Structures are given as structure tokens and as C-alpha cells.
Amino acid sequence: MHPLQRTVRAPFTIVIPAVAILLIVFGIPTIQLFLQSVNAPDFNLQNYYAFLGKYSNIRLLLQTLEISAVATIICLLIGYPTAYLISTASKRVRVTLIVLVVLPYLTSDLARTYSWVVILGDAGLINSALMDLGLISSPLPLIYNRMAVYLGMVHIMMPMMIMPLVSVMVSINTSLVAAAKSMGARPSTAFWRVYFPLSLPGLRSGTLLVFVICLGFYITPAALGGLGDVMLSTYIASQVATGFELGSISTSSFILLVVALVVLATFGLNPSGAQDAAAKLKNRRFGQVALLRAVKNYINEMAVSSRAKHWSIRLYRAQSNGRWSRIAGSVVLSLVIFYLLFPEIVVIVMSFSDGATLKFPPPGLSLQWYRSFFGDSAWYGAALTSIQIALAVSVLASVVGTLAAFGLNRVAPDVCSVITMAILSPITIPVIVVGVATYFGLAKLNLIGTETGIILAHTIGAISYVVVIVSATLVNFDKRLVQAAKSMKATPFKAFVRVTLPLIRPGIIGGALFAFIHSFGEVVITSFVSGFAVRTLPLKMWENIRNEIDPTVAAVASLLTLLPILWMIALYIMWWRTGARTQFAAVEQGA
Known part of the structure; x- marks a missing residue:
């Protein structure tokens, strides 16, 4: 029992499943993408010279x-x-x-x-x-x-x-x-x-x-x-579809990734300090600016009495324009x-x-176009495939993402920030890069063209949504409730199941719904890893839009539009019932 308790108490242990899926499907393939772009093990920049040497690129x-x-x-x-x-x-x-x-x-x-x-x-x-x-x-x-x-x-x-x-x-x-x-x-x-x-x-x-x-x-x-x-993403997709030049594909993808990372690293930091330093340097180099600023301040001082006289007029005029x-x-x-x-x-x-x-x-x-949808096995078969994949992604991402969010809530803030940024990377960097890297990762596992491969490809992004939503729920969670349960001789696992889990259930369900919507509507990554063997509803819809504007697509698009509305209604009912139960319990305790 002691090893199990130590495992449950270790925050990093329950984060490992999410990190492992991220590394296997996306992280390690991204590193391989970079190595391929520099012609490892020779390590040269020939692919980058070839890309940058073309005016069209x-x-x-x-x-x-x-x-x-x-x-x-x-x-x-x-x-x-x-x-x-x-x-x-x-x-x-x-x-x-x-x-x-x-x-x-x-x-x-x-x-x-x-x-x-x-x-x-x-x-x-x-x-x-x-x-x-x-x-x-x-x-x-x-x-x-x-x-x-x-x-x-x-x-x-x-x-x-x-x-x-x-x-x-x-x-x-x-x-x-x-x-x-x-x-x-x-x-x-x-x-x-x-x-x-x-x-x-x-x-x-x-x-x-x-x-x-x-x-x-x-x-x-x-x-x-x-x-x-x-755009460059279209160029990368055409390279994958028409040929298989790994060096060119990896170079184009990594250049786009580097641009995104440079932008995030440059402007993602707090710019206040840099702006202040730049202003001080400018004042030191251009004394005339400081002189003009002093003159302006002096004129403003002279105009104080005039501004004070008309201040009330401007104030009430602003109110009248409200x-x-x-x-x-x-x-x-x-x-x-x-x-x-x-x-x-x-x-x-x-x-x-x-x-x-x-x-x-x-x-x-x-309802002819809806009858056309449900009467065509190609359409409703693709819909059933998408539903099956989305349900599997929702379950897997909910379990793994909830454990990761719970573990990150118990680690040091700096470590939590680094791991969280890594987990959120699939939804914060260009999706075309995620698709290419995921393709390389699943190809190594021989999962291209399989539903398992698509589930894993969708899960890395779905985990990000679950972690964000469940983590937001855990912010308001009172940890003293768990300590009270442990003081009553409850094991860590039992305290989690009987105390923590019921209180964060709305966040888990919300994360599961977001994971389902993310998977059900995903088309870019799916187009890379489906291998023409698995046809989801978005892929079928995308092919139809590009080749023939079948009015049945309008019925499919309306169904995809109504889906989040149904989820929002479900979430509202769930949270309303949770709030009602909480109020009822409070009334009983007061009585």
C-alpha cells in the first residue's frame, strides 16, 4: 500500500501520461523534424539554403x-x-x-x-x-x-x-x-x-x-x-500530398515553427522594462526631446487655471454625450x-x-438535403466514424488531462508554467506544423491510416483544452477539504475520488465536451494522418467543397453549427443543477 500511496502523492507521476503522449506523438517527432531539416548526422544547412535561395519561397x-x-x-x-x-x-x-x-x-x-x-x-x-x-x-x-x-x-x-x-x-x-x-x-x-x-x-x-x-x-x-x-501552410500541404521530399517538407515546416517561436519569445515577455530602457536611452541621446518636454510641462502649468475654470463644463458635456x-x-x-x-x-x-x-x-x-445526408452511406458513415473517434478522444483526453491538471496544481509555480506551456503547444503553434510533426511520429509507429493514429493525433490538442479548463476549476478548489478527509483516515486515492472529483466534475465534463468538439471538427491534422483509409465527416466535407459544391454540405455545416449550441445547453443545465444542489445543501445545513 505504501508504494501506491507514494505514487499518488507524487505530482509528477500523474502528469507523466499526458507528457508521454505529447512526446511520442508530437515532441520527439518535432525534434526529428529539425534533425531532418539539417541533414543529420551530417548537420549542414543545405536545405535552408535551397529554401531561401528561391525567390518564390x-x-x-x-x-x-x-x-x-x-x-x-x-x-x-x-x-x-x-x-x-x-x-x-x-x-x-x-x-x-x-x-x-x-x-x-x-x-x-x-x-x-x-x-x-x-x-x-x-x-x-x-x-x-x-x-x-x-x-x-x-x-x-x-x-x-x-x-x-x-x-x-x-x-x-x-x-x-x-x-x-x-x-x-x-x-x-x-x-x-x-x-x-x-x-x-x-x-x-x-x-x-x-x-x-x-x-x-x-x-x-x-x-x-x-x-x-x-x-x-x-x-x-x-x-x-x-x-x-x-500561404506557406498551403505549400507544405501540397508538398506532403504530391511528393515525399522529407528535407524540403521538414525545412518549410521548421521555418514556420521558428517564426512562430521567435514571435512568442519576443513579444510574449513583459515589454515594460524594455520600453522604459529604450525611453531612457532616447532621452540620453537626444537632449532636445527632454528640453521640449520641459517647455511643454511649463506651458501646461501656466494653463492650469484656465483648465480648472472649464473643467466642470467639460465634465457635464461628457455626461450629456453619454x-x-x-x-x-x-x-x-x-x-x-x-x-x-x-x-x-x-x-x-x-x-x-x-x-x-x-x-x-x-x-x-x-428536408431534402438532410434526407440526402442520412440516406447516403458515404455521408453518415463518415459521421459515425467522426463520432466514434471524438468519443474515444474525449474519454482519453479527459482522464489524462484531468490527472495532469491535478498534478500541475501541486507542483512549484515555475515547473508548472514550463510543463503547462509544453502541454498547450499543440494548440498555440501553427496547426500545419503540428500536422507534419504528428505525421512523422505516427509513421514511425505504423499508425498512418488507422483510427488509433487519428485518435492519438487529436488527443494531443484535446488534452490541452482539458488541462486549461480543469486547472481553472482547481484554482477555486479548497485544499483543506482533502486534508480534512485525510485526517479522517481516508487514503489519498479515496480522498481524490470522494472529495476532489465531485467538486471538479463540472470542469471535467466541460473539458470533455471541448475535447469532443475539437476532435469532431478537426480536418488539417486528420488530412495528414488519415492516409486516405479513414474518412471522417470534416474530411468528406472538405473534399466535397473542393471538388463539387453539393448542397448536402449545407446540411452538414448546419449540423456542425448546431453541435456547440447543444453542448452549451448541456453545460448550462449541468452547472445549474450543480448550483441548485449546492444551495439545497446549504439550506439543509442552515436548518
């Missing part, structure tokens, strides 16, 4: 950086004011708005990309509406261009920009801004000098996540872009939510069309 890399940067900037310009408006809303309205933002994020990227194909296509919603109104005589080129790529990428990444900002903005003490205004600061000055610096952690996290993930975008540029909008500010804020929020939800709504409505082609609004209502 350099242009492709720069184009990838450009598209990712522009998409990130657009997300930031729209996401920051949206997050600010959400954080300043009442609690009930804020929860509703967060749910409306999260729902598109939980929807499959493939389904959201398809919705833009339906809207922007030559026979899509916009062109059909303009032609019906007689405004145009031929379809406008709205798709297969850079603007369509930006529309799709921003639509997919916007929730990832908004949520980190909201999480930080909600914790900002707004009384600091009010205090700045009470001291005579203009609203804009109070915002830029007080509020904005406090929101920088969320801004930095959201910007880094969006940019790094955009680097690995593959489905959206391939479906919405033209030949001039190819109504128009609220109206403008409501309009901005409505437009952003409309942008996030409308594409999915269009696809759902069009999936009930009774016409031979998709049209919005549909000429009549029918």
Missing part, C-alpha cells in the same frame, strides 16, 4: 507574414472596442454577449469557411441579391481573392482576440479611470494613461495567439483565396455580433431549401 514566406499580420491588425482594431463594450456592460448582458462570441468559436472552422463560400460565391447570397435587384448584370468577383481570405480569417479568429481582452478588462478597477477624470483628465487622457496600460496583458495575449495561429492557416486561404493568396456613446456602442456590438453569427445563420436557413441549388432566402422549405 521568400515571397511565399513574406506573403504569409503579411496576411497573418493584416488579419491580426483587423482583429485587434475590431476586437478591442468590442471587448471594452462587453466588459463595461451589466453582468447579465455581458454573459449573453460572451456566449454569442464563444458560439462561433466552438463551431468548426470548416463550417464557417463554407458559410463564406456560400455568401461570396458567384451564385452566393450577395451576388444573387444584387442581380435580383437589377444592380449588376454579372456576378462580382467576391471570392478567390485576398479580401475574401481576410473576411474568413478574421471571422474565425475574432473570438480568440476578444476573449483574452474581456478576461483582463473585467478585472480592471474602473474607479482608477473615474479618479483620473475627477482630477481633471479628459476622458481620452484617462483612457490612454490609465485604462489602456492595464489592458495590455490581454491585448498582448490576444494578438500573439491570433498572429501565431494565422501563420498556420490552411483551409480558409485554400477555399477562399486565389493563386496569389497562397447617451450618444451608448447608442454608438450598441451599434458597434450589434454589427460585430451580426458579423460573427450571420454566416452560420445563412447556412442553416439555406440547408432547408427545396430548390436544386442553394439560395437565400430559399424558395421553399424542405
